[in-house]
Amino acid sequence: MTDARLRYGRASLALSFLVQGVAFALLVTRIPAIQDRYGISDGLLPAFLAAVPVLAGVASVATEKLVARVRPGVVLRWAQPVVMLALLGVGAGSEIWQVALALGVFGLAVGALDASMNMMGVSLQRAYGRSIMLGFHAAYSLGGIAGASMAWAGAHWDLSLLVSYLPAVAVLLPAALLGSRWYTEGKAGGGVAEADGGQDASVPFRLLLPLCLVMAFAYIGDSTVSNWSAKYLQDVLGSSEQLATVPYNVYMVTTLLGRAVGDLGVRRFGAVAVVRGGSVLAAAGFAVVAVAPGSWWGMLGFTLLGLGLCVIVPQTFAAAGRMFPGASDVAVARLNVFNYVGFLVGSPLVGALGDAWSYRGAMLVPMVLVLATLVYARSFGAERARYGGGHERARAADVG
Numbered sequence: 001m002t003d004a005r006l007r008y009g010r011a012s013l014a015l016s017f018l019v020q021g022v023a024f025a026l027l028v029t030r031i032p033a034i035q036d037r038y039g040i041s042d043g044l045l046p047a048f049l050a051a052v053p054v055l056a057g058v059a060s061v062a063t064e065k066l067v068a069r070v071r072p073g074v075v076l077r078w079a080q081p082v083v084m085l086a087l088l089g090v091g092a093g094s095e096i097w098q099v100a101l102a103l104g105v106f107g108l109a110v111g112a113l114d115a116s117m118n119m120m121g122v123s124l125q126r127a128y129g130r131s132i133m134l135g136f137h138a139a140y141s142l143g144g145i146a147g148a149s150m151a152w153a154g155a156h157w158d159l160s161l162l163v164s165y166l167p168a169v170a171v172l173l174p175a176a177l178l179g180s181r182w183y184t185e186g187k188a189g190g191g192v193a194e195a196d197g198g199q200d201a202s203v204p205f206r207l208l209l210p211l212c213l214v215m216a217f218a219y220i221g222d223s224t225v226s227n228w229s230a231k232y233l234q235d236v237l238g239s240s241e242q243l244a245t246v247p248y249n250v251y252m253v254t255t256l257l258g259r260a261v262g263d264l265g266v267r268r269f270g271a272v273a274v275v276r277g278g279s280v281l282a283a284a285g286f287a288v289v290a291v292a293p294g295s296w297w298g299m300l301g302f303t304l305l306g307l308g309l310c311v312i313v314p315q316t317f318a319a320a321g322r323m324f325p326g327a328s329d330v331a332v333a334r335l336n337v338f339n340y341v342g343f344l345v346g347s348p349l350v351g352a353l354g355d356a357w358s359y360r361g362a363m364l365v366p367m368v369l370v371l372a373t374l375v376y377a378r379s380f381g382a383e384r385a386r387y388g389g390g391h392e393r394a395r396a397a398d399v400g
Contacts, residue, residue: 006127009184013120014139016080016179019172020113021143022150023087026165027106028226029151033161034090038099048100052107053340059111060340064333066112067119072329073183076116080180082109084173091161115336119329121314122321123185126328131266137314138259145252202327203334210376211316211323212338214275217369218312219342220349221282221305224366225251227347228359229302232289236359239295247302254306262311271315271380279373282308286367290360312373313339319380 027034035045066075086109089102121136147168154164225248234244258278265274285304292298320331346366353362 005182005184006124008182009120010124010128010132012179012182012184013117013124014136016076016113016117016176017121017136017139018143018146019080019176020083020110020117021140021145022147022168022172023083023143024110025144025147026151026168027087027090029148030154030161030164033155034099037161038093038096040096040099048103050344051100052103052110053343055104055107056111056114057337057340059108060115060333060336063112063115064330067116067329067333071185072116072119072123073180073185075112076120077177077180077183079109079113079116080176081173083113084169084176088162088165088169091163091165111336111340114339115333118317118336119332120183120185122317122328122332125318126321126325127185131263131271131318133314133318134259134262134266134311137310138256138262141252141256141259141310145249145256148249148252203324203330205334207323208320208331208334210379211320211335214312214373214376214379215316215335215338216342216345217366217373218309218316219339220346221286221309221366221370222313223343223346224350224363225302225305225309228350228354232359232363233295233298237292237295237298239298243295247299250299251302251306254303255310258307258310259314262314265311266315271319272377274311275315275380276374276377278308278311279370279377280308282312283367283371284308286363286370290363290367309370315380323379 031045031049034040040048063072063075083106086102086106090099090106093099093102117136121133125132150168151164153159154161229247229251230244233239233247234241262274265277269277282305285301285306285308288301288304289298290301292301317332317335320335321328324331349365350359350362353359353365
């Protein structure tokens with residue numbers, strides 16, 4: 001594979017990550033407007049919101065089976081336009097069944113897209129022979145900032161959902177389709193050949209489980225910031241309504257900065273050290289938030305959270321690729337499901353603890369979960385790749 005082809009493939013995949021960041025931010029930051037447009041009650045809204053990650057998890061599992069027949073690049077090439085068109089559908093409908101259908105399609109397409117994007121990222125990192133995975137997720141963070149800014153502009157100018165979404169879709173959909181011409185994958189890591197007896201033997205779940213737990217813990221932390229930072233700053237720390245919107249924006253910016261330089265850290269210090277450092281920093285952030293005497297201390301805590309959490313998810317996908325180099329696509333698809341598990345668990349968990357106990361105390365729970373990543377940090381080491389070095393070894397590890 002030529003260097004030029006790898007560079008084009010890396011750039012086109014980074015574009016896909018960026019486009020997905022824009023699309024997801026445009027959806028989640030306009031939830032109040034979606035609720036108002038379709039008259040969704042407060043009691044029904046959680047069901048709509050939960051349906052997206054649930055369906056995404058189903059699609060991620062289905063993608064594991066699909067990539068046994070077609071390459072992840074083919075899945076991504078078709079899933080990304082569906083995500084963008086489903087977003088447009090959310091803004092274009094007028095009846096509640098229409099938004100339910102659009103969100104359902106969005107969820108299914110996002111699951112296939114997230115799984116296939118990270119499969120390709122893992123295979124490209126293998127082809128490069130050095131850490132580049134954080135760079136792809138930095139592009140996603142950049143897209144998230146851009147999408148949130150577009151959503152803010154739409155809300156500020158009181159634009160309809162359709163008018164807010166249409167320019168982004170009109171520009172990014174053709175760009176993503178054009179970029180897909182240069183999708184490139186490294187050495188095949190997708191499943192086990194038919195002669196090898198099936199996929200399950202190649203990815204023993206007990207070996208993948210530590211990474212699955214780390215993925216869930218990281219997304220519990222992320223969803224805590226996404227859903228509770230503004231309320232926490234305003235209700236617990238007594239900030240103004242305007243200042244309460246700042247922590248999430250700071251969190252997104254620090255996530256981008258951390259991921260932009262994270263690959264250099266992995267190359268210099270190794271994945272285990274970077275993940276350990278990120279876990280400690282994120283836990284310190286939650287601790288500062290929990291004991292913060294005022295708004296500015298709370299903002300400092302959320303800043304530390306962004307810098308710490310941002311490295312964990314990309315490195316978890318990369319570790320799965322190293323652990324199972326002969327079946328990395330299968331490992332990534334299964335691991336990706338725990339992205340949605342963490343997303344589903346995080347916000348209700350903090351809300352329930354906050355109501356039953358205190359929101360300061362509730363912040364200690366994701367802190368402990370993030371710290372638990374230290375227990376599993378050795379799973380991020382390159383030496384664990386021996387478990388995926390051959391399917392017979394994997395079978396032996398699973399049995400023994």
